[in-house]
Amino acid sequence: MPVNISLQDLSLWQQTAFSAAILERMLPNYQMFSQAANFGNFKILRNQLDLVWQLLEQGQLKINFAAQLEKLEDEIPDVDKFDFFGVHPALDTCMALGSLLQGMQDKDEETINNVGLLSQSSVSYYLGILLASEQEKLQAIVINEQDIEDHPLMQWEVETQQELFMSVKISKENKQTCKQLKEMALSEGMSNLGIEI
Template sequence: MIRLPFKKLSAWQQTAFCAALIERMLPNYAMFSQATDFGDVALLRNQLNLVWQRLDKNQKVKINYDVQLEKLEEQVPNPELFEFFGVFPALDTCMAVHALLQYLQTNDEECIEQVSRLSANSVSAYIELMLLEEMADEDDAVITEKDIAADPLMIWEKEMQNAVFDLLQESPENVKTIKELKSMVLEQGLSNLGLEIH
């Protein structure tokens, strides 16, 4: 799994790291929401926008975390109610937004690791599903962690998390860095699962 030395980042950098990862996860929630008529992706989008605005030190943005976490709670899908793989990355997205809001409220660095892990877990579960479908005819098919780690999608996820981390470490805490970060994670027009962003 991905292990980055988050302690080397400032609170601003840690927040931006999470926001960048969630940008790549949000389209997975949007796709799930569209397919099932569940949840309000605009609410999650708005919460992420609030975090980006808060990172712009020229804007005085106050976030009522209790209210936002309550609103988010209503958008969390229950995997038992959906016979559709998309519920899992959608759930991961909600949990990542929850962890980020919680971090801003409590400064608990555990939350940063959680966002990193949730993004990687979405990718790992998706790869496993794809590989299982490919091996459907093989009775004794076993998927190892090595298989998942070697998949181009997982390699891309690791590279992207490392690139986001490096960019933040080397850049000043300002709006220009936020713009660079956003364009870096969105330039390919794909979510972390390789799904097209509409």
């Protein structure tokens, strides 16, 4: 993986806000899969992420994490039951949201840190498929890790995560910062896979 941003210097609030912003970029991938596959309820994931933002903004909001994680369980697609690419980023989105909710419940930085890694992994997997089909046309055989790291989409993913990280690190823990992070995450109008929202 090209970058591993360490969240240990951030407060739990900052870690959560950073990860929620990354999830904003992943969520459209689930929505598109859900529509194409006629599977899952995107609104459940959207509502769960909204709850996270509300907790960050208001502080005193109580979330029943166990109930939310159980709800999310039903929306996780089984990759063996769908034969098109969209199932993989949809699964990554569910795993990332689950990591965030679990990490918030346990106040565990490592679990929350999975969100950024899953987003990068989604991009990496997508590029692997994309570059493989391009090289098939060119009759080339190998794709190496460097090809994926150098691809503009992966560079955009890494830069976006770094920007969000720097922004959350220097900002106050308030509603204004939440708004700013959401705007930054969605400023290009695309999911982390470069798909228009």
